[in-house]
Amino acid sequence: MPGMSLEHEALIQFLYLAPVGLVQADIDGAISMINPISAQLLMPLARGGDLSNLFAALESVAPDLRPMCAGYAPPSGTICDALQIPVNAAPHGKAQPMILSLTIVKLDHLRIMAVLSDVTQQVQRERQLRQSDAWLNAILTNITDYALIGLDAAGCVRGWNDSIGRVTGFSAADVIGKPFSMFSAPDATTEAGLLDRLHEADRNGWCMEEGTRQRADGSRFWGSALLAPLPDRDAAAPLVDAEGLKDAAYCLIIRDITDKREATQARQRAVFCDFLTGIGNRRAFFEQAELELKRSERVPRPTALVMFDLDHFKSVNDSHGHAGGDQVLCHFAAVLTAAFREVDIVARTGGEEFGVLMPSTDQAGALAGAERVLALVAAQPAMVDGVAVAYTVSAGIAILDGADDSLDPLMKRADQALYRAKNGGRNRTSCWSADPDAQHPR
Numbered sequence: 524m525p526g527m528s529l530e531h532e533a534l535i536q537f538l539y540l541a542p543v544g545l546v547q548a549d550i551d552g553a554i555s556m557i558n559p560i561s562a563q564l565l566m567p568l569a570r571g572g573d574l575s576n577l578f579a580a581l582e583s584v585a586p587d588l589r590p591m592c593a594g595y596a597p598p599s600g601t602i603c604d605a606l607q608i609p610v611n612a613a614p615h616g617k618a619q620p621m622i623l624s625l626t627i628v629k630l631d632h633l634r635i636m637a638v639l640s641d642v643t644q645q646v647q648r649e650r651q652l653r654q655s656d657a658w659l660n661a662i663l664t665n666i667t668d669y670a671l672i673g674l675d676a677a678g679c680v681r682g683w684n685d686s687i688g689r690v691t692g693f694s695a696a697d698v699i700g701k702p703f704s705m706f707s708a709p710d711a712t713t714e715a716g717l718l719d720r721l722h723e724a725d726r727n728g729w730c731m732e733e734g735t736r737q738r739a740d741g742s743r744f745w746g747s748a749l750l751a752p753l754p755d756r757d758a759a760a761p762l763v764d765a766e767g768l769k770d771a772a773y774c775l776i777i778r779d780i781t782d783k784r785e786a787t788q789a790r791q792r793a794v795f796c797d798f799l800t801g802i803g804n805r806r807a808f809f810e811q812a813e814l815e816l817k818r819s820e821r822v823p824r825p826t827a828l829v830m831f832d833l834d835h836f837k838s839v840n841d842s843h844g845h846a847g848g849d850q851v852l853c854h855f856a857a858v859l860t861a862a863f864r865e866v867d868i869v870a871r872t873g874g875e876e877f878g879v880l881m882p883s884t885d886q887a888g889a890l891a892g893a894e895r896v897l898a899l900v901a902a903q904p905a906m907v908d909g910v911a912v913a914y915t916v917s918a919g920i921a922i923l924d925g926a927d928d929s930l931d932p933l934m935k936r937a938d939q940a941l942y943r944a945k946n947g948g949r950n951r952t953s954c955w956s957a958d959p960d961a962q963h964p965r
């Protein structure tokens with residue numbers, strides 16, 4: 524029948540193109556059909572390259588196949604399922620002994636079908652995973668400068684290893700059930716920042732950050748935090764032994780790297796620091812702010828931008844020289860650093876223009892921050908060659924809008940508010956509003 528031959532042709536084509544080895548044989552192993560992948564896998568094993576019989580071809584590596592098939596009584600069914608056959612003779616050019624996976628299905632009392640694949644790499648990966656487990660266990664019990672913490676899906680502490688006490692000074696009673704932000708200094712993180720880390724770990728498989736951490740006694744250290752989601756735990760085979768860690772959703776490893784901080788910061792300074800003031804440069808501001816904006820897109824939260832511009836700076840330069848003007852800029856950068864949190868992104872975005880992006884901050888919080896800066900500048904003039912130089916600054920504030928798809932519209936609004944503060948007489952703050960008359964002047 525033409526239909527039959529078409530079907531047969533399609534089957535043959537499928538067998539040839541299948542990404543695994545397929546062999547059809549009779550119940551005694553005599554091969555009636557073999558696809559190229561099977562031939563490739565079996566050829567090096569078959570004595571004299573003879574591929575007429577499946578059992579004979581595999582004789583040297585799986586001698587019990589023939590009796591296994593002969594002894595399989597049911598009329599049809601799976602004779603063996605993903606049987607791993609180590610091929611002792613490593614193939615040419617490969618140091619790794621090869622491992623074949625073999626499944627044999629009895630189709631009827633006359634025919635069997637075999638599925639063959641090379642699982643060498645998979646087995647190697649499984650072995651590596653087991654090694655990692657062993658390694659992780661070693662960390663848990665032996666290494667002392669890491670604190671290993673198990674977190675639940677919401678980022679709250681479930682368990683820890685003994686070294687948590689050595690690294691952070693916290694005891695079990697202090698940490699259990701608390702969000703992992705408790706290990707960060709309060710001004711170095713926000714509640715939403717904690718969720719960001721969990722999302723980033725979920726998306727990328729891990730998340731690593733460095734920052735100021737806090738010990739139980741309030742003292743601070745520079746620490747790295749590696750956060751990794753854990754695969755679903757099999758209760759019968761816990762990955763780690765410590766109480767509370769085995770069912771954790773995330774693994775957090777905190778390390779005290781105070782001694783490496785200088786090297787890390789020197790590298791970052793070269794790329795992301797303003798050469799004059801030492802605070803973030805324009806590039807750092809744009810990169811970090813875009814990142815922050817993406818985070819607030821995923822987990823909405825208020826985000827504020829404050830743009831500062833020194834007033835009549837040209838006349839500061841004219842009176843005290845360009846070098847004197849530089850010292851005033853440095854003074855203002857130091858004021859900004861003191862006035863804002865570590866989590867805020869503070870940068871010099873232009874000549875005498877500075878930007879501060881404040882995560883998880885609403886208009887009232889941003890306004891308070893800007894007013895704090897104006898008060899500090901008024902209270903502590905810059906010192907230029909031993910002479911006090913009084914100066915003032917204006918600030919424009921804008922809040923991230925759900926429609927903002929980049930930093931540009933937010934900056935534009937903050938600039939408009941800043942322009943209004945300047946026009947309103949300088950040395951003041953202004954919050955952007957869609958209605959220009961309603962913009963909040965100081």
Ligand SMILES: Nc1nc2c(ncn2[C@@H]2O[C@H](COP(=O)(O)OP(=O)(O)OP(=O)(O)O)[C@@H](O)[C@H]2O)c(=O)[nH]1
Nearest residue numbers: 832833834835836837838840845846848849874875
């Ligand atoms: N010392 C110093 N001056 C700078 C630097 N970058 C920009 N400037 C000066 O900053 C001044 C900015 O002047 P303008 O934009 O006219 O503004 P302004 O005099 O501050 O007046 P308003 O902003 O309107 O209050 C110019 O004189 C620039 O030369 C810098 O790195 N160091």
